[in-house]
Amino acid sequence: MTVTEPAASRAADLLSRPVTINGLTVPNRIVMAPMTRSFSPGGVPGEDVRSYYARRAAAGVGLIVTEGTYVGHESAGQSDAIPRFHGEEQLAGWARVAEDVHAAGGTIVPQLWHIGMARKQGDPPFADAPAIGPSGIRLDGTEGTGRAMTRADLDAVIGAFAEAAAAAERIGFDGVELHGAHGYLLDQFLWAGTNRRTDAYGGDPVARTRFTTELVAAVREAVSPGFPVIFRYSQWKLENYDARLAETPQELEAILTPLAEAGVDAFHASTRRYWVPEFDDSDLNLAGWTRKLTGRPAITVGSVGLDGDFMRAFAGQGSGVQGLDNLLDRLERDEFDLVAVGRALLQDPQWAAKVLSGRFADLLPYDAAASRTLS
Numbered sequence: 191m192t193v194t195e196p197a198a199s200r201a202a203d204l205l206s207r208p209v210t211i212n213g214l215t216v217p218n219r220i221v222m223a224p225m226t227r228s229f230s231p232g233g234v235p236g237e238d239v240r241s242y243y244a245r246r247a248a249a250g251v252g253l254i255v256t257e258g259t260y261v262g263h264e265s266a267g268q269s270d271a272i273p274r275f276h277g278e279e280q281l282a283g284w285a286r287v288a289e290d291v292h293a294a295g296g297t298i299v300p301q302l303w304h305i306g307m308a309r310k311q312g313d314p315p316f317a318d319a320p321a322i323g324p325s326g327i328r329l330d331g332t333e334g335t336g337r338a339m340t341r342a343d344l345d346a347v348i349g350a351f352a353e354a355a356a357a358a359e360r361i362g363f364d365g366v367e368l369h370g371a372h373g374y375l376l377d378q379f380l381w382a383g384t385n386r387r388t389d390a391y392g393g394d395p396v397a398r399t400r401f402t403t404e405l406v407a408a409v410r411e412a413v414s415p416g417f418p419v420i421f422r423y424s425q426w427k428l429e430n431y432d433a434r435l436a437e438t439p440q441e442l443e444a445i446l447t448p449l450a451e452a453g454v455d456a457f458h459a460s461t462r463r464y465w466v467p468e469f470d471d472s473d474l475n476l477a478g479w480t481r482k483l484t485g486r487p488a489i490t491v492g493s494v495g496l497d498g499d500f501m502r503a504f505a506g507q508g509s510g511v512q513g514l515d516n517l518l519d520r521l522e523r524d525e526f527d528l529v530a531v532g533r534a535l536l537q538d539p540q541w542a543a544k545v546l547s548g549r550f551a552d553l554l555p556y557d558a559a560a561s562r563t564l565s
């Protein structure tokens with residue numbers, strides 16, 4: 191099967207349009223999704239990490255969201271190979287990443303991360319730090335060895351995110367993304383399964399959003415008004431794909447509205463399959479609902495370009511994985527603004543260039559081995 195010229199040029203036309211997030215012009219609609227790679231010994235992104243990101247920017251990715259990078263709090267992470275967003279050497283490494291991506295024509299934001307109760311056993315430099323979370327409860331509902339956050343913990347974590355955001359602006363990034371998805375700290379507050387607090391930070395969806403809202407406001411305060419703040423969130427959790435923060439659009443609105451009002455400029459709605467409708471009686475996916483409810487630009491994500499046979503997938507005939515045509519239909523009707531691509535971009539650094547120029551036959555099929563190298 192061949193991809194027809196009109197189909198290929200439609201992909202190029204729709205994906206190559208610039209878009210603006212709080213004054214930042216992203217040159218096209220293709221976003222690199224944040225992906226933890228664990229290639230930064232001592233938390234320092236080095237030369238190989240720089241060229242990994244710059245290669246994708248040079249091939250046409252409009253906006254890179256970096257792998258999750260730990261904020262400066264002792265309980266934020268657990269691996270010494272995952273980059274940190276604090277410390278002189280670490281930030282100097284990141285500054286060079288941003289410089290190289292800009293030189294290649296792309297834009298880039300770091301994904302700021304605190305793993306909360308997902309922390310099990312830590313590497314240096316904070317091997318002995320406790321796991322902390324809203325109620326000391328892990329994603330699987332067990333208590334483990336962690337503890338509920340005190341007032342001092344809440345302030346310290348908010349401060350760590352604000353400092354990291356200020357550092358991102360200072361060292362030349364184009365904005366920040368706050369990792370509020372997949373069952374990590376911010377999501378642990380949003381989700382009733384892990385937030386059993388009886389103070390002002392727990393209870394109904396609005397109360398569960400309070401910590402993150404305060405954190406967003408502190409980040410907003412720490413950076414210039416024109417510095418974009420993106421918030422990533424999800425219904426699903428790493429250990430629970432069926433978990434939901436919101437059962438209805440009204441519940442979702444209750445969570446997203448205070449975040450938007452606190453200063454979120456764009457939302458990144460993480461789903462595993464972008465074509466799945468989020469609620470009954472509408473075809474809109476989670477990013478679609480997010481845009482409709484908040485009026486903010488939205489990024490969609492989830493299995494874009496993952497069919498091994500991309501030619502069939504393009505025509506919507508893949509093995510359950512939807513082709514690019516479904517995605518383009520949604521983009522064309524402004525359901526969302528940007529499209530994040532994870533594994534397909536891990537596999538193929540040239541993915542964006544090939545899609546933007548209609549060279550679908552040259553795309554490389556995804557193989558999980560790609561996640562073991564920094565090619």
Ligand SMILES: Cc1cc2nc3c(=O)[nH]c(=O)nc-3n(C[C@H](O)[C@H](O)[C@H](O)COP(=O)(O)O)c2cc1C
Nearest residue numbers: 223224225226257258491492493494531532533561
């Ligand atoms: C190796 C790998 C690492 C990931 N690390 C992160 C991460 O650090 N932060 C995050 O928000 N999502 C992370 N994700 C999820 C991706 O950003 C993305 O949402 C997911 O892979 C679905 O997109 P895809 O189907 O295009 O791969 C990771 C995914 C993979 C495959």
